[in-house]
Amino acid sequence: MPLQVNDIVQRLGGPEAAARLTHVSAEALRKWKQSGVIPSKHWRTIIAATGLSLGDMPGGPFALAPKDSPIMPDAPDPAANTDVPEGATAVLVLSDGSLWWGRGFGAHTLPGSGRVGEVCFNTGMTGYQETMTDASFAGQIVTFTFPHIGNVGANPQDDEATTPAALGLITAQDITEPSNWRARHGFLDWLRAMDLPGIGGIDTRALTMRIRDGGAPTGVLCFPADGRFDIAALRAQAQAWPGLEGMDLAKSVSCTQTYEWDETVWQWGEPPQPEDGGHQHAPRHHVVAVDYGAKRNILRSLASAGCRVTVVPATATTEEIMRHKPDGVFLSNGPGDPAATAVYAVPAIQGVMAQRVPIFGICLGHQLLARALGAETYKLDLGHRGMNQPVKDLATGRVEITSQNHGFAVDEKTLPEGVTVTHVSLFDGSNEGIAAPMQRAFSVQYHPEASPGPSDSHHLFHRFTAMMDAEPAAGEG
DSSP states (O other): OOOOHHHHHHHTTSHHHHHHHHTOOHHHHHHHHHHTOOOGGGHHHHHHHHOOOGGGSTTOTTOOOOTTOSSOOOOOOTTSOOSOOTTOOEEEEETTSOEEEEEEEESOBOTTOOEEEEEEEEOOSSOHHHHHHOGGGTTEEEEESSSOOSTTOBOGGGOSSSSOOSOEEEOSSOOOOOOOTTOSBOHHHHHHHTTOEEEESOOHHHHHHHHHHHOOOEEEEEOBTTOOOOHHHHHHHHHHOOOSTTOOOHHHHSOSSOEEEOBOOOOTTSOOOBTTSTTOOOOOEEEEEEESSOOHHHHHHHHHTTEEEEEEETTOOHHHHHTTOOSEEEEOOOOSOHHHHHHHHHHHHHHHHHTTOOEEEETHHHHHHHHHTTOEEEEEEEEEEEEEEEEEETTTOOEEEEEEEEEEEEEGGGOOTTOEEEEEETTTOOEEEEEEGGGTEEEESSBTTSOSSSSTTTHHHHHHHHHHHSOOOTTOO
16 A cells, blocks of 8 residues: 655655655655655655655555545556556556546547657647647647637637647547637647647546646657557657657757748738738848747737848858848747757857847747856756746836746856846746846747737837847947
């Protein structure tokens, strides 16, 4: 029988010794006790230190949460019979061996395998099409915590990229039929056309809590056309995937050729307009946007702020960027580990800073700017993914409700002198923004082009244009 969390902590020598041995905080220990579960990544360490067995672990493969627990439903049992339950046509296999059976929808996966990546969760109540096409979700299978997915259907205008970057999706309920005047297709039809598999009927509340308490696991989503599942092969596939740390994904989602962008943010009820048409004035600034996985709505926001936008590939060098004679350089969002992308991105960014050209970064662009300034980045246990993330502007005290999608963060303790922290997360205190006045650069971790606030953060694009309007002060750079 599994032991209680308190029993395990005492066998480790008490709370301080347990925290030190497992490299977690006192807050993490508190969450263990609250949920009655110890994340699986710590089992090996605990077993080695105490001599206990796998079956003793709270929340382990042979443990079920208390039947009357309102916050932790029964955990899937990886040692359970692998026979396909009645009605199940798809399965999610996590790297700990657990099986989450459900109903498949969308595109089928290849025979004998599935889509493998990091399983994360997103708290947005809408924007599912934008989520699946956001390049920052490359290498990830997205769990939607909101149950009603499909309500607004799908249409070409809501794609953030030509090709979806996410690997698949997980829902609690079946995909709903569209009920929105903008819908051109049902979401199911869109998923099939985009070759995206999904699995429904999952207890997304239990899965989200597992991710919350143990970190984002590797998973394999399998929806075979023939209904056959090789569970041993799927478990092996999940366990073999190396994870996002150390993985450069920007190259795989970036454009391969330079192109121009002039479409602006949509006006309600009107078709998209080029920046120099419709209600807009001719662009005042020329911005080169480095595409690490840029969302279309970011490019629209730059155009609406009065910029002519030239988009260049992620691997563009300083010389290739400066060849366009930009008034400013934008560093886009994107997927993967910033430390890996920094190998080629940081030298280019440092070269632009040396020429005193204003720089604005978002998401991965924020992390890469920080690394170019000499700071470090690290992987968050959970990441921030959703449209209800509160961020505090330290200069004004103003709180913005933001949209976010990232699994890595800037370590502000490593920021050099002259670089200031401008924004912090009110969820976990992690860094959300920096400014480097001497280098004429600033960046934010969140997505100011999105509309959760709905327009709390749009002012940052005008801050960028104001920086391009201003001449550098004497001694800057």
